[in-house]
Amino acid sequence: MTTVTFVLLLFASGEAIEYTPYEKMSECLAMKRKIYRNVGASSRFDEQWQCQKLKVVVSEGPDGKLQIDNIITED
Numbered sequence: 001m002t003t004v005t006f007v008l009l010l011f012a013s014g015e016a017i018e019y020t021p022y023e024k025m026s027e028c029l030a031m032k033r034k035i036y037r038n039v040g041a042s043s044r045f046d047e048q049w050q051c052q053k054l055k056v057v058v059s060e061g062p063d064g065k066l067q068i069d070n071i072i073t074e075d
Contacts, residue, residue: 007054007068008032011047019068021058025051 006028010018022028028051035049042048054071061067 001059002055002057002072004053004055005058007052007056007071009050009052011050016071019071021056021066021068022051025053 006022006025008020008022008028008031009016020031022031032049032051036045039045056068056072057070058066059069
């Protein structure tokens, strides 16, 4: 299923290596703040962790939660 949702992205070497969907931007930002408090501040934290509104392909995972199968890029 294709949908537009808020995604918390973890970047390494300029490439998204991990991503988690959220229904609301506030949920995404709350998780980013929790990670910030647990991991600690780094000079590149905001470059590594980002909340973005993206068009994605999602499916239901084995735990019943939505998981991202593919990020659709618009050129």
